[in-house]
Amino acid sequence: MDDPSRNQNLSFPIGRRQVLAAGLAGLVVVSLPRRVLARPSLEEAINTFTGGAEVLDGRVRLELPPLVENGNAVGITIAAESPMTAADHVRRIGVFNEKNPEANVVVFQLGPRCGRAEVSTRIRLATSQVVVAVAEMSDGSFWSSRASAIVTLAACIEDLS
Amino acid sequence: MARALINVPKTARRGEIVEIRAMVAHSMETGYRMGPNGVNMPRDIIRRFVCAYDGEEVFAAELFPAMSANPFIAFTLVATTSGTISFAWTDDAGETQTASADITVS
Numbered sequence: 001m002d003d004p005s006r007n008q009n010l011s012f013p014i015g016r017r018q019v020l021a022a023g024l025a026g027l028v029v030v031s032l033p034r035r036v037l038a039r040p041s042l043e044e045a046i047n048t049f050t051g052g053a054e055v056l057d058g059r060v061r062l063e064l065p066p067l068v069e070n071g072n073a074v075g076i077t078i079a080a081e082s083p084m085t086a087a088d089h090v091r092r093i094g095v096f097n098e099k100n101p102e103a104n105v106v107v108f109q110l111g112p113r114c115g116r117a118e119v120s121t122r123i124r125l126a127t128s129q130v131v132v133a134v135a136e137m138s139d140g141s142f143w144s145s146r147a148s149a150i151v152t153l154a155a156c157i158e159d160l161s
Numbered sequence: 162m163a164r165a166l167i168n169v170p171k172t173a174r175r176g177e178i179v180e181i182r183a184m185v186a187h188s189m190e191t192g193y194r195m196g197p198n199g200v201n202m203p204r205d206i207i208r209r210f211v212c213a214y215d216g217e218e219v220f221a222a223e224l225f226p227a228m229s230a231n232p233f234i235a236f237t238l239v240a241t242t243s244g245t246i247s248f249a250w251t252d253d254a255g256e257t258q259t260a261s262a263d264i265t266v267s
Binding site: 100120 | 225
């Protein structure tokens with residue numbers, strides 16, 4: 001506005017476009033590192049874990065409280081039906097979530113010396129969502145169980161909402 | 162890193178399945194939390210937990226930021242021989258915290 005000769009005819013439309021473009025670029029740059037953009041979806045994360053193998057329902061039980069007061073520490077128990085012998089045991093159990101900033105929660109490595117395929121732990125949930133547990137058996141098959149929880153107090157990720 | 166709390170039965174019968182509980186004091190900073198200066202606090206979590214029975218790895222876990230602070234893991238083991246059950250937690254900085262307990266199997 002100080003220099004009317006520059007703003008009036010030629011450069012004004014270009015200037016507006018540049019401003020718009022710069023604004024858009026700025027938005028993209030600012031939102032990229034923080035937002036869920038880079039996060040793989042629940043299915044993608046499970047696919048990475050299984051290597052693309054088919055995941056069947058059953059043989060695994062995921063216990064998750066349906067109503068969570070504090071998302072910073074949610075007690076979960078995963079139990080898989082397996083005799084846990086050298087010939088037939090659970091190799092790995094992966095836990096995945098739907099809406100946290102990262103899809104993975106934990107991957108347990110078990111063996112026949114565990115005796116029972118049952119693990120308990122405490123996890124963080126950013127918001128109300130679905131949690132999935134996938135077990136890999138020694139024969140290479142994958143079994144899963146999913147449970148959803150309503151979270152009243154989310155784990156600290158203020159910039160996710 | 163600070164203290165580790167482990168719960169291993171002192172005695173067991175051969176072949177018995179015993180419950181092991183292990184917890185370590187660690188903030189498990191996710192890297193998604195904003196600090197007082199408006200900048201995200203750097204990630205600092207425990208990446209790997211390993212439990213060995215008489216030197217042989219019998220249980221392990223790969224941890225991600227979605228694990229709670231002071232990560233707690235409970236699992237089971239078959240009591241095979243008298244010996245030492247050792248635990249190791251390794252964090253982002255590569256530091257390892259260890260703990261161990263003896264079990265007598267009769």
